Amino acid sequence: MNCVQFQEIVHDLGRDAGLDQPVRRDALAHADSCPRCDELLAEAQSLTTALRSLAAKDGALGASERVEVTLIGAFREQHGSAVHSNRPWRWGLASVAGLAALVLLSVIVLRHPVVSPPTHGNGASATPSSASVAPESAAPAQQLDASVESAANANSNFADADTEYASAFVALPFNGETAPVGDEVVVRESLSPAALANLGLPVSETNAGENVLADFVVDEDGTPRAVRLVE
Amino acid sequence: MVRLSGHSEDDLVRRLLAGDEGAFVLVYRRWQAPIYRFALHMSGNTSVAEDVTQEVFMTLIREGGRYDPALGSLSGYLFGIARNHVRKRYDRDRFLVPFIENSTDDGHSNGHAGHNGNGMHPSIVVAPVDLGRGETIAMVRDAVLSLPGHYREVVVLCDLQEMSYEEAALVLECAVGTVRSRLHRARTLLTEKLSELQSSESKSAAGGMRQ
Numbered sequence: 001m002n003c004v005q006f007q008e009i010v011h012d013l014g015r016d017a018g019l020d021q022p023v024r025r026d027a028l029a030h031a032d033s034c035p036r037c038d039e040l041l042a043e044a045q046s047l048t049t050a051l052r053s054l055a056a057k058d059g060a061l062g063a064s065e066r067v068e069v070t071l072i073g074a075f076r077e078q079h080g081s082a083v084h085s086n087r088p089w090r091w092g093l094a095s096v097a098g099l100a101a102l103v104l105l106s107v108i109v110l111r112h113p114v115v116s117p118p119t120h121g122n123g124a125s126a127t128p129s130s131a132s133v134a135p136e137s138a139a140p141a142q143q144l145d146a147s148v149e150s151a152a153n154a155n156s157n158f159a160d161a162d163t164e165y166a167s168a169f170v171a172l173p174f175n176g177e178t179a180p181v182g183d184e185v186v187v188r189e190s191l192s193p194a195a196l197a198n199l200g201l202p203v204s205e206t207n208a209g210e211n212v213l214a215d216f217v218v219d220e221d222g223t224p225r226a227v228r229l230v231e
Numbered sequence: 232m233v234r235l236s237g238h239s240e241d242d243l244v245r246r247l248l249a250g251d252e253g254a255f256v257l258v259y260r261r262w263q264a265p266i267y268r269f270a271l272h273m274s275g276n277t278s279v280a281e282d283v284t285q286e287v288f289m290t291l292i293r294e295g296g297r298y299d300p301a302l303g304s305l306s307g308y309l310f311g312i313a314r315n316h317v318r319k320r321y322d323r324d325r326f327l328v329p330f331i332e333n334s335t336d337d338g339h340s341n342g343h344a345g346h347n348g349n350g351m352h353p354s355i356v357v358a359p360v361d362l363g364r365g366e367t368i369a370m371v372r373d374a375v376l377s378l379p380g381h382y383r384e385v386v387v388l389c390d391l392q393e394m395s396y397e398e399a400a401l402v403l404e405c406a407v408g409t410v411r412s413r414l415h416r417a418r419t420l421l422t423e424k425l426s427e428l429q430s431s432e433s434k435s436a437a438g439g440m441r442q
Contacts, residue, residue, distance in 0.1 A: 011418045015389075018396055018411070047422055050371045051390040057368050058391075061271065062264035063284040071259060071288045072252065078292050079250035 001030040006037045014044025101223045108195065108216075108224070169217060169226040172199065184225060187216045199227060240305045248295050259288055262306060265392060266313050272387045273317045275376045279324070283316045307401040310392075314384065314402060321380065370432075374424040382417035389414050 006027055012018045013027050031038040190211040191199070201214075213230040238246075238257070246254035263284055270283035290312050291298075298308045375386055388399040389410070396414075400407045 008415070011415050012411075014418075017389075043422055044418065047418060047425070048390070050367065050425070051375075051386070051421075054368055054371045054375070055268075055391045055393070058268055058271065060264075061268055063267045063281050067263070067281055067285045067288075068256075068259060070285060071292065072256065074289060075252055075255050075292050079252075 001026045003030075003034060003037055006030050006034070007040065010037070010040050010044050011047075013041060014048050016048075098221070098223075102221075105218070105222055105224050108189070108191075108199075166215065166230045167228045169215075169228045170201070171226050172224050184217045184219055187218050188230070189214055189216060201227065201229065241300045244295065244298060244300070244305060247291070255292070258291070258305070262309050263288070265306070266309055269310060269313055269387055269392060270317055272372075272375060272391055273314075273380075273383060274320065275372070279317070279320050283313055283320065286316045287312045303401045304398070307398060310388070310402040311404070318380075370425065370428050374421050374428060377424055378417055378420055382413055382420060385410055385413045386417045386421065390418075 009019060009023065009027055013024065013031075019027070031041045191214045192211055196212060196214075215228050215230055216224045217226040218224050238254070243254045243258055247258055266287050267280050267284045271277060271280035274280060274283075287309055291309065298305065302308075375383060375391075378386060384403065385399060388394045388402060389396065394402070396407045396410045399410045403410065
């Protein structure tokens, strides 16, 4: 190996990388015999040491925790939205459930013609009605959903307290997990014994052959949330 | 194949792209510091380094599907993104150390640039560096930052990140021979720069003693 060849690989030699063993051996032999090239090799090795010192000094550096927090937030946003877009059936399912509740309410309403509320007994009405609760109502207070009660009270200006007695409101089993929205209305209907049974309400021998008045608390989206019987 | 916490790199990337946050955190924690240091040594600016690190992983989150294991390692992919972002910052922020393309570099073996006519190294010899001094580290850092961008990046990748020529070639999208020749030239420039810095420091120290 001559000096020109040596100088072409002196930095590889100084870095101790990228050289085959025979080439490396020849280069070191040349450096041993040439003071000038030996000096260049020392220079390259010194530079390597200096650079490694810089790398070691900065070895513990990294991005701040803020960057990780930001990136994890971005990751969640990216994949959170991807999950929603990949599962449109969730929205579909919610829509179907809402539709089913509306259909059920419609069936109940259509099967039982409504009567005017003031003339209790045979009348039917689909308008917001009087819904006063008689003070002697015997049903357990805990059955009353607070929002349902407020809805009933909000409509109490229709009340004819001298002529009506009502049980406590009972939450309907098919109202789902939807929280009350706070804009409920009370709708009075006349129910057949079969409809009563469908709702899970008791059908006694005394009312087995005739329709019974019932007040429904209905969400603003049409979902019936509670029912009570009115006499 | 690099393995992180028992998972292959490819597996982690697949999981990451499928929305596995744990996989993302593993990849991030493995590579954020090297990426940050690459950007820091290239820019000399901690804010830029932090921004570039964030942008690299943001790109992985948004466009990670472009990563093809057949074309190279994940680290090569990430460093490649980091390099592009650093270059963009140079274009945007004039206060950064400029990323100048040196016209003497022809992309091929040209380790003789700066040598004298017979291809011999000029008579510049750097005295063994006193590494016990913090100023020396700072001097080396300044010398690296003073290099033209395409020389600086090979020094940062090969000497500071300790990548092989092949790995660096993948990041820089050039031939292995180009990496080798650029590194040779870059180290020659560094040697000259350090020699200048050391001699000027010696002169100022001598001046101080006379006073």
